[in-house]
Amino acid sequence: MECRVLSIQSHVVRGYVGNKSASFPLQVLGFEVDSINSVQFSNHTGYSHWKGQVLTADELHVLYEGIKLNNVNHYDYVLTGYTRDTSFLEMVVDIVQELKRANPNLVYVCDPVLGDHGSMYVPQNLHPVYKNKVVPVADIITPNQFEAELLTGKNISTEKDAVEVMDLLHKMGPDTVVITSSDLPPRLGDRFLVSFGSKRILMPDGTRTTQRIRIEVPKVDAVFVGTGDLFAAMLLAWTHHYPTDLKVQHILNQCVRNMAGPGRRPSPAQLELRMVQSKADIEDPTIVMEATVI
Numbered sequence: 654m655e656c657r658v659l660s661i662q663s664h665v666v667r668g669y670v671g672n673k674s675a676s677f678p679l680q681v682l683g684f685e686v687d688s689i690n691s692v693q694f695s696n697h698t699g700y701s702h703w704k705g706q707v708l709t710a711d712e713l714h715v716l717y718e719g720i721k722l723n724n725v726n727h728y729d730y731v732l733t734g735y736t737r738d739t740s741f742l743e744m745v746v747d748i749v750q751e752l753k754r755a756n757p758n759l760v761y762v763c764d765p766v767l768g769d770h771g772s773m774y775v776p777q778n779l780h781p782v783y784k785n786k787v788v789p790v791a792d793i794i795t796p797n798q799f800e801a802e803l804l805t806g807k808n809i810s811t812e813k814d815a816v817e818v819m820d821l822l823h824k825m826g827p828d829t830v831v832i833t834s835s836d837l838p839p840r841l842g843d844r845f846l847v848s849f850g851s852k853r854i855l856m857p858d859g860t861r862t863t864q865r866i867r868i869e870v871p872k873v874d875a876v877f878v879g880t881g882d883l884f885a886a887m888l889l890a891w892t893h894h895y896p897t898d899l900k901v902q903h904i905l906n907q908c909v910r911n912m913a914g915p916g917r918r919p920s921p922a923q924l925e926l927r928m929v930q931s932k933a934d935i936e937d938p939t940i941v942m943e944a945t946v947i
């Protein structure tokens with residue numbers, strides 16, 4: 654059956670971030686993707702120069718009205734990433750709420766793109782909008798450590814802190830929280846990357862429980878931009894196909910490990926392609942990694 658995603662993220666002429674990183678892998682996995690470009694930039698903002706346009710809230714509204722007038726505003730998922738404008742982000746919240754009223758089963762996957770490694774790469778005034786308006790309507794969020802700390806006001810220096818931060822994020826709204834990367838010391842050695850996942854689950858007897866995992870995967874010795882966007886898209890895809898499988902993060906990370914042979918640095922495009930392999934393909938028991946229930 655058709656599964657349709659409304660993806661509101663950046664577009665870049667050169668490179669793979671935002672919709673350029675998320676749409677094609679989702680399409681390969683069988684999703685229909687309707688994309689709205691929150692910005693159209695020459696390249697991502699990590700370059701020395703970048704130029705382009707930012708879509709305003711009014712322009713977003715016009716596009717959404719067009720979809721609505723044709724009565725094709727029926728979505729199973731909304732996926733959002735990079736935005737630069739507060740009123741645009743507020744309009745996204747209005748759209749998500751309206752789409753949820755039309756389809757109460759709609760799942761909103763939000764990558765709260767604010768920054769990384771201690772510095773913001775979007776305007777500061779987006780922070781309160783994510784915290785007070787966007788996160789409360791999201792079902793799945795994928796902050797990195799810096800974003801999780803900003804949203805909760807709590808630093809993560811230990812695994813216990815990470816659990817507390819994920820609990821605080823659950824209290825703000827989302828049932829699924831993934832801290833996609835952290836600076837915590839890996840148990841397997843410093844060439845690994847530590848991330849966390851937490852899911853609030855309604856049990857058959859009506860009680861609620863929280864399942865949490867810590868994942869360590871081999872770190873590729875390079876810095877990527879657009880991996881967060883790709884990650885959020887693939888989390889959407891794999892949680893859709895395997896709704897009860899908490900190992901989704903583990904599976905995704907295996908893809909990254911798979912394409913990184915010794916001494917090889919994958920390009921973002923390769924990374925993108927490897928992340929859409931089938932589940933059977935990527936479950937390779939010879940790969941050294943650790944996923945622990947915490």
Ligand SMILES: Nc1ncnc2c1ncn2[C@@H]1O[C@H](COP(=O)(O)OP(=O)(O)O)[C@@H](O)[C@H]1O
Pocket residue numbers: 768769796797833834846848871872873874875876877878879880881882884905906909
């Ligand atoms: N250097 C790396 N080595 C291995 N995997 C990586 C690396 N960088 C990113 N990833 C993968 O991409 C995911 C998202 O990356 P992250 O840097 O946390 O996102 P963001 O861009 O939002 O900060 C990680 O969970 C991991 O699976």
Ligand code: PXP
Pocket residue numbers: 663664665670671694696697698699734735766774877878879880881882883
């Ligand atoms: C235009 C644009 N989109 C998206 C991103 C997000 O990239 P990532 O997936 O690495 O968080 C960035 C980060 O610089 C960006 O400049």
